[in-house]
Amino acid sequence: MGKSRLLKTAFAGLCISILGLTGCSSSPEQTTAAQNTEAQAEAGKEESSNEQSQAQEESSSSKKYVFMSGTMSNSFFIAISDKFQSLCDDAGYSYSVYDCDWDSALQLTQMEDVVNSKPDMIFFVAADVDGAREGLQYAHNAGVPVMVIDNPVPDTDLVISQVASDNYLGGYLCAEALRKDFPEGTAIGVLDMPSNGACRDRLDGFMAGLEAAENADAYVIAGQLDGGGMLDSSIQPAEDILIAHPEIQACFTINGLSAQGFITAAASVGREVPKIYTVDASPDDKEFLLDGTIRFEAAQSPFTLAETCFEMADQYLAGEEIEAEVAVPCYEMTLEEAEKTRGSWQ
Template sequence: MFKKFLSVALVGVMVASMTACGGSTSTGASAAPAEKAEAVSEAPAEEAPAKPEAESEAASEGAASTDEAISAVAADTEGLDVKNLTLAYVPTTMNNPFWSAMMGGIKDEMKALGMDPETQLVTVDADSDQAKMNNFVYDLINQKVDAVILAPMDTTAVTEALQACADAKIPVINVDTPVDRNDLVESIVASDNYTAGVLCAQDMLEKLDPGSKVYIMNQPSGAACVQREQGFRDTVGDTFEIVGTSDTEGDTATTLPVAEDAITADADLGAFFCINDMGALGCVQAAAAAGRNDILIYGVDGNPDFMGYVKDGSATASAAQQPSVIGSTAVDEAINAINGKTVDKEVVVPVELITGENISNYDISDWQ
C-alpha cells in the first residue's frame, strides 16, 4: 500500500477535477484503518500536460504557492467535547464498495478522536436518488446533527438541501463530487480525477503504438468522469485514433455489450479507456470472450474487486483512489468547522497508477 498523502488547496484550484464517478459494483467490505494523511510535495509540473489556457490562468490568479498549498489536515478538538457530537454520512449510494471504504475511514478517524461511530454516526443510503437524499438531509437537520459529510448524486439539485443546512447552521463537508454551490459547504475533499486520466494516458503512450485505435467508455453525467476523460484526451492528443465513445455509466453489464461490439467492429482495436474499474471489467469480459488478450484496458478507482485482473494481465492498469483517506479527512474538516477552527476549503487527495509492473508494491486485498 502506498503512503497516504494529500494536498490542501486553500483557494479555488482544481475543484472541477476533484470528483468521482458512480456505477454499479459488487458489494465489498469496509476498508481497513487508514493511515493518517501526510503531506508531501506534488510531482513536478512538467510531468503532467498543461491544462487549457483559461484553466491555467485561473489557477495562477488564485493559487497559493506550492509550499503554502500543501499541508497535513488534522482535527483541532481543543475546548470541544467530541463525545457529545453527532456526524452524518450521506453518500450517493451504499451499493458500491467505494462508499463503504470511505465510511471505514470516517469511522476509524472518529475512533481516533475518541468518538463512538456506533452511536455518534448516522448513515443513510440515498440509492443514487437526489430527491431521496434531500429528504434524508431534512430529516438529519430535524435530528440536529452537528455536521454532514455529503456526496451528491446531482450537483445542482442538492442545492436546496445545502441551503437548508446553511439556514440551520449545520456545516457540510462535500466529498468526492463538488457541488455547484460551493459557498454552501465548508470544505470539498475529493480525488484528483483529472490526473487519474493523465496517468492512464501516460502509461498507454508507453505501451501502445502511435495511430492505434482506442475506445472510450465514459459517463458525461458525472463531473469526475468528465475530468478523467479530459485528462486522458489532453494527454494522448492525436497520438491515437479514438474510434468510439459510449456512455456506459460505469456499469459492468452496460459496458459489456458495447465493448463486444467495439471489438467486433475493429479487429485491430488496441485499447479501452474506462472512467471506472467496473466499466473496465465489462471490457475485460468482452476481450476474454473474443480471445483478445492483446487489448490494453484501463480503469479508475483501484477497486479491490478489479485488482486481480490487473495482476493476471487481463487488465492493464487502474488509477487508484483513497476513499478511506477522503473519509478520515472529511471528519477532521467537520470537527474543525464545528469547533470554529480553520477549515481548508479544498483538499485534493492524489491518485496513483497501479499496473501489472508495480502491483506487488500494493495490498490489493483492500482499497489504497
C-alpha cells in the first residue's frame, strides 16, 4: 500500500508539472493569432498614416483662384474666364469670377470681399488703372497675391506680375497698315479709352506708327473721343466725330467693339464706313474683316493670356521666381486665319 501510494503521488506530481509547463507556453494556433492581430494593428496604423498624408497632400494641392474682370459683357473676357475655368477644373482648383462692369467703386467693394475669402491668387483687370491702388493695397496688406491680366496698372509694387498683350505693338501694326493704304496721308478719327492702360498703350503705338512716316504731318487726327470700349457707348461719340469731320477717311479704334460702334454710327449718319483699323480679332470682328467692313485687325489671344497667367500663378505659389512683366505678341489677323478660326477667338 505504501509503495502504491508513493507511485500515485509521483504520477500526480508529474501530471501537475506537465500541466504547469503546458499552461506557461502558447500553442502554435495562439501564437499565429497574436501575430496576425499585431500585424493588422500595424497595417491599420500605416493605412491611417497614408490616408492622413494623402489628405494633407490633396489639401495642399487644392487652390482657390479668382478672376476679377473689368466687365463680362465683352467676349474677350468671357474667353479668358472660360479658359481659367477649364484649367482650374482640370487641376482640381476652386474658381470664381467677379464682374464690376467697369465700375471702379464696385470693384473696390468686390476686392474687399474677395480678399476676405482668402484666395490663393487673384487675376485682376482694373476698371480704372488710375483708381485701382486702394484695392490692390488692401490685397497686398492681407498677403493675397494679385496678378494683373490684360490691363497694366502703374502700381507695380502691389502686384506680383502683369501679363498683357503687346498692345503697343498692336497699335503700331494698325498704323503701318493705314500708312500703306494712305501713303499720301489722310484725316483720321479715333475712339480711345483713357481709363484703360491697354488702350492707352494701343493708342501710343498707333501714334508712334504714324510719326514714323516720312510725311508724318500728312496724317491728321481730325477727331478723337472716349468710346468707353463698348459697342453701345461708342456709337454716339463716333457719330459726333463723323458729323463734325466729313473729311475723315480712316479711323483707329482701341478695340473691336469700338470699331463696331463706328460701323453702326456710319450707317446712322448715312455715310460710307471709313477704313477701320483696330485691335482684337473677336469672332464678331472677323465677320466684318471677312466682308471688308474692317480694313485691318491686330489680333490678340485671350486663351494664351489665361494659360500664361495660370502657369505663372502655379509657379509663384510653388516658390519659383516669375517675370514681373510679360507681353504676349499681337499680330495681323489675315483673311485666311479669320476664315479658319471663324466663330471663335484665336
